[in-house]
Amino acid sequence: MRISAGVVAPRPGRAVDAEAADRAEPNAAHRALAELEHAGIAVRILTQNVDGLHQKAGSSPRKVLELHGTIHEVVCVRCGVRTPSGQTLARVAAGEDDPRCAECAGILKLAVVLFGEHLDAAVAGQAERIAAHSGLMLAVGSSLQVEPVASLCAVAVNAGHRLVIVNRDPTPYDDLAAEVIREPIGAALPRICAALR
Numbered sequence: 652m653r654i655s656a657g658v659v660a661p662r663p664g665r666a667v668d669a670e671a672a673d674r675a676e677p678n679a680a681h682r683a684l685a686e687l688e689h690a691g692i693a694v695r696i697l698t699q700n701v702d703g704l705h706q707k708a709g710s711s712p713r714k715v716l717e718l719h720g721t722i723h724e725v726v727c728v729r730c731g732v733r734t735p736s737g738q739t740l741a742r743v744a745a746g747e748d749d750p751r752c753a754e755c756a757g758i759l760k761l762a763v764v765l766f767g768e769h770l771d772a773a774v775a776g777q778a779e780r781i782a783a784h785s786g787l788m789l790a791v792g793s794s795l796q797v798e799p800v801a802s803l804c805a806v807a808v809n810a811g812h813r814l815v816i817v818n819r820d821p822t823p824y825d826d827l828a829a830e831v832i833r834e835p836i837g838a839a840l841p842r843i844c845a846a847l848r
Contacts, residue, residue: 673722677708680791680840685709687844695781699793699800701763716778718770718800720763725750729757736761775799782806788814789843792836795822804828815843 677685685708688694696705696715701722705715725739726732732754739759742750750759764770778800782788788807795801795816804824808814813829816822817839825831832839 675702675704677704679837681705681708681710683841683844687847688714690848692847695785697778697781697800697803699797701761716774716781718764718774718778720761720771722761722763724762725759726762727752727755727757727759730755733762734759770799778803779806783810783812785810785812787847788812789840790814790816790818790822790824790828791840792818793822794818794820795824817843 681704684694684696684705688710694710694714696710698705698715698717699719701717701719703717703721703723706712723736724733725736730752732752739750751757752759782803783806785807788804790804793801795804795818801822801824804814804816804827808827814824814827815830815832816825816828817832817834817836819833819835832843
């Protein structure tokens with residue numbers, strides 16, 4: 652069985668604080684998903700978070716699909732070249748307003764999807780394929796209000812797979828779920844992952 656887990660990002664319109672995210676540590680839920688993967692269970696993580704905490708917890712980078720990008724890279728808005736963000740963030744901290752790409756002199760930005768921007772079509776397509784073949788979709792910590800990511804729940808269910816929602820509040824997809832869990836994520840997800848081993 653393949654398991655896909657989704658975790659939601661900060662609310663749209665909130666600024667990304669790369670330094671705070673760099674200091675952040677994985678929680679029990681991040682670690683539980685990594686442990687599930689290490690136990691040999693086929694796990695794919697579809698995350699709207701941009702902080703890299705799944706990888707920091709030990710999930711294989713190739714098993715984590717960052718739907719809204721990552722703060723750990725910058726991308727040139729002209730040529731699309733991607734590089735680690737550390738040096739560019741240091742340039743900004745030193746007073747450089749618009750850091751330029753070494754390849755084409757285009758402007759560099761964090762490799763994240765900003766409010767109002769569209770998801771990368773290839774990433775969205777890959778997420779849809781993963782959801783359609785997931786076996787079990789865990790929708791974790793998401794209001795499931797923001798499309799197109801929320802509709803991945805319906806993709807999984809329409810393909811005949813089980814959906815389990817772990818969220819404090821009701822979501823528009825609760826009626827499709829085989830189970831809805833209203834417990835803190837840090838307690839519920841380790842228990843769920845332990846049961847799946």
